[in-house]
Amino acid sequence: MPSETIRAFIELRDLSKTFIEGSGTRLVLNQVNTTFNQGEFIVLLGQSGSGKSTLLNLLSGIEKPTSGTVLINGLAVNEMSERDCTLFRRDRIGFVFQFFNLIPTLTVLENITLPQELAGKEIKALEDLALKLLREVGLEDRCHTFPDQLSGGQQQRVAIARALMHNPMLILADEPTGNLDEETGDCVLKLLLELTRNVNKTLIMATHNPAIAQMADRVFQVHEGTLG
Numbered sequence: 276m277p278s279e280t281i282r283a284f285i286e287l288r289d290l291s292k293t294f295i296e297g298s299g300t301r302l303v304l305n306q307v308n309t310t311f312n313q314g315e316f317i318v319l320l321g322q323s324g325s326g327k328s329t330l331l332n333l334l335s336g337i338e339k340p341t342s343g344t345v346l347i348n349g350l351a352v353n354e355m356s357e358r359d360c361t362l363f364r365r366d367r368i369g370f371v372f373q374f375f376n377l378i379p380t381l382t383v384l385e386n387i388t389l390p391q392e393l394a395g396k397e398i399k400a401l402e403d404l405a406l407k408l409l410r411e412v413g414l415e416d417r418c419h420t421f422p423d424q425l426s427g428g429q430q431q432r433v434a435i436a437r438a439l440m441h442n443p444m445l446i447l448a449d450e451p452t453g454n455l456d457e458e459t460g461d462c463v464l465k466l467l468l469e470l471t472r473n474v475n476k477t478l479i480m481a482t483h484n485p486a487i488a489q490m491a492d493r494v495f496q497v498h499e500g501t502l503g
Contacts, residue, residue, distance in 0.1 A: 283310035290343035305500030321497035327481035336360035369438030373450040384418040408436035428459035448480040
């Protein structure tokens with residue numbers, strides 16, 4: 276009896292992205308073909324401008340490829356309408372950014388619950404879940420604090436809790452430790468990895484820091500339009 280074929284969680288097929296710059300063009304990704312599996316921690320390693328962030332944007336549907344296909348769990352993200360793609364990101368993808376992207380006029384708790392509150396979820400249930408996540412990242416006692424009263428590492432932990440709030444199947448992290456000192460960055464990275472490992476999430480992280488690669492299941496060098 277033939278064995279069942281296991282479908283990759285994410286598949287990139289002949290993925291290319293070109294940007295128009297002045298009178299010319301710049302090829303950032305060139306015919307990329309690869310797969311990522313459920314539960315993997317993937318590191319995209321490369322210098323600034325190498326295409327790491329562009330690839331994350333293509334995975335999320337924020338940007339459309341010039342050619343090729345992005346399949347996530349069998350769905351062609353690049354073929355979705357803008358509305359469907361927005362809903363897909365809201366429901367299936369969590370983001371962790373380098374600069375935290377917290378709203379300064381909202382408390383920690385409000386920052387975490389706002390995206391799902393806007394999606395029509397019941398606020399009491401959201402607050403209960405947010406407090407649970409804050410407990411996991413060690414910030415339950417700062418739930419009514421504003422972002423500017425927190426350290427950079429604390430703000431990034433809030434951002435991680437926000438990214439996990441809707442139980443996404445995919446976490447995309449763009450230089451999440453790049454704005455932190457080394458010791459704080461290591462703590463934040465270990466926390467992010469622990470939280471995603473515990474619930475078997477796929478974590479794809481863009482970085483230029485080779486030390487982070489040592490924790491990854493697989494590392495891809497992003498260089499001159501290729502993933503090596």
